[in-house]
Amino acid sequence: MELRVRVEDLVALVGAEHVLTEDVPARYTQDLWGSDRVGHASVVVKPGTAAEVAAVLKHCNDHDQPVVVQGGMTGLVSGAVPGPEEVVLSTERLTAVSPVDLAGRTVTAGAGATLAEVQDLVAQHGLLLPIDLASKGSATIGGCVATNAGGVNVVGFGMTRQHVRSLEVALVDGQVLTLSTPLVKDNAGMDLKQLFIGSEGLLGVVTSATLGLKPGSLTRTGAFCAVADVDAALTLLNTLQRKLPGAVTAFEVMWEDAYRTIEPSGIRLPLPFGHPLYVLVECRGADPEGDAERLASAVEGCAEVLLDAAVATNAQELAAFWAARERIPAEILRMQPLFGFDVSVPAGSLEKCLDDMRTELRRSWPAVKLLVFGHLGDDNVHIAVITGETTRERKPEVEHIVYRLVTESGGSISAEHGVGFEKRSYLGYTRSAEEIALMGRLKQLFDPRGVLNRDRMIPWGERGTWQNEASASPQA
Numbered sequence: 399m400e401l402r403v404r405v406e407d408l409v410a411l412v413g414a415e416h417v418l419t420e421d422v423p424a425r426y427t428q429d430l431w432g433s434d435r436v437g438h439a440s441v442v443v444k445p446g447t448a449a450e451v452a453a454v455l456k457h458c459n460d461h462d463q464p465v466v467v468q469g470g471m472t473g474l475v476s477g478a479v480p481g482p483e484e485v486v487l488s489t490e491r492l493t494a495v496s497p498v499d500l501a502g503r504t505v506t507a508g509a510g511a512t513l514a515e516v517q518d519l520v521a522q523h524g525l526l527l528p529i530d531l532a533s534k535g536s537a538t539i540g541g542c543v544a545t546n547a548g549g550v551n552v553v554g555f556g557m558t559r560q561h562v563r564s565l566e567v568a569l570v571d572g573q574v575l576t577l578s579t580p581l582v583k584d585n586a587g588m589d590l591k592q593l594f595i596g597s598e599g600l601l602g603v604v605t606s607a608t609l610g611l612k613p614g615s616l617t618r619t620g621a622f623c624a625v626a627d628v629d630a631a632l633t634l635l636n637t638l639q640r641k642l643p644g645a646v647t648a649f650e651v652m653w654e655d656a657y658r659t660i661e662p663s664g665i666r667l668p669l670p671f672g673h674p675l676y677v678l679v680e681c682r683g684a685d686p687e688g689d690a691e692r693l694a695s696a697v698e699g700c701a702e703v704l705l706d707a708a709v710a711t712n713a714q715e716l717a718a719f720w721a722a723r724e725r726i727p728a729e730i731l732r733m734q735p736l737f738g739f740d741v742s743v744p745a746g747s748l749e750k751c752l753d754d755m756r757t758e759l760r761r762s763w764p765a766v767k768l769l770v771f772g773h774l775g776d777d778n779v780h781i782a783v784i785t786g787e788t789t790r791e792r793k794p795e796v797e798h799i800v801y802r803l804v805t806e807s808g809g810s811i812s813a814e815h816g817v818g819f820e821k822r823s824y825l826g827y828t829r830s831a832e833e834i835a836l837m838g839r840l841k842q843l844f845d846p847r848g849v850l851n852r853d854r855m856i857p858w859g860e861r862g863t864w865q866n867e868a869s870a871s872p873q874a
Contacts, residue, residue, distance in 0.1 A: 400483070401483065402458075403458055403463045405417060407457060408443050408454065411445075411457060412444065412445050412450050412454065416443065417441065417442070417444070418441065426468065426471070428471070429471055429473050434820075435476040435819055435820075436479070437476075437481060438482040439480045439482075439486045440485075442486040443485055443486065445487065445489075445491065445492070446491040447605075448566055448606065452569070452574045454485075454487060455568055455570045455571075455603065456572030458485055458849055459570040459845075459849045462847055463485055464483060465486075465849055465850055465851075466478055466480045466852075467487050467851060468480075468486055468487065468489065468490075469490075469509065469510065469538035469540045470533065470537045472533040472536050472541065473541070473815055473818065474738065474815040474820070475817060475818030475820040476818050476819040476820050477598050477854050478599075478818075479819065489508075489509040489605070490510045491510055492508035492511070492606065493508050493511045494507075494511070494606075495511050495519055499580070502580055503612075504563055504580045505527070506609075507606060507607060507609065508539065509538060509540025509543075509607070511539050512538055512539075513529060513531060513534040513539065513542060520611050524613070525611040525612065525613065526613065526614045526615065528555035528556075528561065528647075529542055529555075529561060530549045530550050530551045532727065539604075540604045540605070542558045543565065543607050544596070544598055544599050544816075545598060545814070546558050546816075548778060548813065552773060552776040553635075553646065553647065553649050553775030554646060554682070558595065559592070561610050562609060562610075563579070563581070563582075563609065563610050564608040565577045565578070565594055565595075565606070566604070566605045567591075567594055567603060567605060568602060570847070574605070575602075577591035577594070578591045580608045580610075582610070593840065598816045598818065598855055600850055600851050600856065601850070615683060615684065616683065616685070616686055618713070618716060619681050619682075619683070619690045619710060619716065620679060620715075620716040621679050621697045622669055622676065622710075623669075623697065623700075623704055623707040623708075624704065624705040624706040625674070625675050625676075625677060625704060626673075626674055626705060627749060628675070628749045629749070632745055632746075632774070634703055634704070635649050638679060638681075638696055638697075638700070641696040645681040645683050645693075646679060646680075646775070647681065648773075648775075649677065649678075649680075650723050650772070650773060651676070651677050651771065651772060651773075651779075652676045652678075652723065653674070653768075653771065654673060654674055654676070655768070655770070656730065656771040656782075657671065657726070659726055659729040660725045660726060663729060666718050666722070667722065669706050669708055670706075673706060677774075678720070690710075690711065694709045697709055723771075727771075733782070735784075735789065735790045736783065737793060739780065739782075739797075739801075740778070741800070741810060741811060742777045742812075743804055743808070743809035744777055748774075748777075751804065751806075759785070759796070763786055763787065764786075765785075766785050767783075767786075768781060768782070769782040769784070770782075801824045801827045802827065810828045811824050818855065819853070819854060822855055822856070822857065834856070837856055838856055
């Protein structure tokens with residue numbers, strides 16, 4: 399399918415040096431972590447201002463030209479992977495970051511600024527942007543907003559949504575809107591920015607975001623613990639939160655099979671192999687003299703649920719704990735072919751959900767392995783299913799089992815990375831038909847021709863209307 403716009407018209411809008419048509423780098427065609435979908439980028443447009451973004455969108459909208467929006471390409475659901483008929487709109491030049499507003503504790507960052515860049519800037523003023531991802535060096539502010547990114551600090555600070563004060567967005571009709579204000583309290587009418595947070599670029603393009611900041615912590619302390627099961631891990635979490643109110647900001651859990659994957663890497667092991675579950679807990683505080691001692695005392699007070707424990711006595715030891723946790727995804731990705739899942743399951747139902755999953759998967763794949771790790775404090779776990787087969791041909795069968803059991807446990811098919819292409823057919827597992835229909839009506843309202851991120855999350859029909867494809871349900 400050919401493009402419906404002329405390259406020379408796009409050049410006129412943003413400049414020849416900001417339009418790519420030949421030898422387009424691979425980073426524009428596939429998610430950073432890889433997926434089954436490998437795209438093709440016929441043309442990449444890199445606007446430098448919100449006005450240029452709006453101009454490109456309007457021009458494409460006027461010509462029924464589909465557009466896919468890209469940030470850092472660190473997703474897992476192929477939401478930004480382009481087709482040959484799509485114009486790639488990259489936000490990589492929207493990198494301006496305002497001076498930090500110290501009185502209001504906010505910063506305004508362009509959609510293309512990386513999370514790490516903004517974190518480093520606000521840290522110079524003793525402040526903290528709590529959103530924290532392993533891919534923060536590549537993940538962009540626009541992408542974090544569009545997917546409502548989570549990360550390791552959600553148990554202490556919440557999702558991206560909790561940190562967005564206001565948004566600047568470009569619409570397909572050429573408008574650039576500022577939604578809400580940087581105020582902590584602003585109840586003047588509907589909070590329209592919330593429609594765009596987590597919308598995966600279906601309604602408009604986030605061009606910048608004003609983010610609320612937290613006071614920086616003087617101390618970061620941590621412990622690496624071994625426990626017998628999920629109940630013990632939850633007891634540990636609840637006890638530490640009670641003994642150290644407001645201090646626990648991360649609570650990461652690794653099942654033994656997942657923890658063992660780091661053995662060939664040479665990474666220092668915080669605790670030896672052989673325990674069912676491992677927990678990394680981090681606390682932040684303001685007392686350099688006493689915080690480490692308080693954490694050590696609190697961990698000691700949890701002895702009845704601990705099989706082993708190590709408490710970091712300095713920043714280097716805490717960094718070593720995190721190095722072990724953050725190495726796991728990279729090591730698991732070496733075990734191809736695998737099927738990766740980013741889901742939420744109520745913590746109290748998680749053990750049974752995983753047991754049922756193993757049992758059902760073994761009926762078709764007797765040698766199946768489940769490598770599980772995640773942010774247990776916020777119900778989010780990552781599940782890597784290795785069936786033992788050498789192809790991915792039976793992927794839908796694996797997905798149906800996993801998503802159905804997650805749903806039956808009261809969970810969600812997507813915890814952090816959205817829906818995109820990869821989970822589109824399973825949206826009905828978590829959202830009702832009425833909810834999906836409302837999403838479709840919103841899509842038609844903001845983007846009546848289906849120009850933006852077409853077919854992601856909500857299928858777009860041949861007749862130019864959204865289609866409720868959510869036929870894949872737990873009862874199907």
